[in-house]
Amino acid sequence: MLRIQNLTKHYKGSNKGVTKLNLEIKAGDIYGFIGHNGAGKTTTIKCITGIHGFDEGEILVDGMSVKTDTFACKQKMAYIPDNPDLYEYMTGIQYLNFIADIFGVVAKEREEKIQKYADAFEITASLGDLISSYSHGMKQKLAIISALVHDPKLLILDEPFVGLDPKASVVLKDIMHQICAKGGAIFFSTHVLDVAEKLCNKVAIIKDGELITSGEMDKIVDEGTSLESIFMEVVNDGKAD
Secondary structure, three states: EEEEEEEEEEEOOOOEEEEEEEEEEEOOOOOEEOOOOOOHHHHHHHOOOOOOOOEEEEEOOOOEEOOOOHHHHHHHHEEEOHHHOOOOOOOHHHHHHHHHHHHOOHHHHHHHHHHHHHHHHOHHHOOOOOOHHHHHHHHHHHHHHHHHHOOOOOEEEEEOOOOOOHHHHHHHHHHHHHHHHHOOOEEOOOOOOOHHHHHOOOOEEEOOOOEEEEEHHHHHHHOOHHHHHHHHHHHOOOOOO
């Protein structure tokens, strides 16, 4: 579903970025991407979604290059940033219809999806209000719904649980499982390690722009250890057994 091959992206005048990163996210995967602040998580995600260009390597979405097949790749994915930048002069429903228009979602299908997800996240009554009046959590919920309205095969999320109340977090986890059960895939960064350990079947840990370890969660996290302890070992030593 998503293949990252020797991805290298460095910022001018800085040593920050990623270097020769290789990852493969397959259909059905809920793949956690873990690292300290500045490790390269958001840089990687922005390269995948086409926000940033990159110096070397290749990124393939469902076999298509984000460099040469950018439009087709974006049709298959959805991206939810950690701090959604929404059009605050619109109402919630106007924004959702705007996104549905971009992806060519027909009226009946968009109505059903908006109703389903707005009810699940309990913001149906607020869809007629201006987004400028929304709390951070409500904006996050609206961004999630807008990402789901075109039924993406690949969902890319950057710290998706930040700002969500506990019930909304449970709803999002259920939706992630549903997407994967239908043959989709999830790739997301998070600092909430216990959630990642319980939710993900695979995980990658990045430090200073370089991949330290990756693979199946139950193989990386041995019996009697935790993802948190593995992460602290990696941060302190730069390697994992």
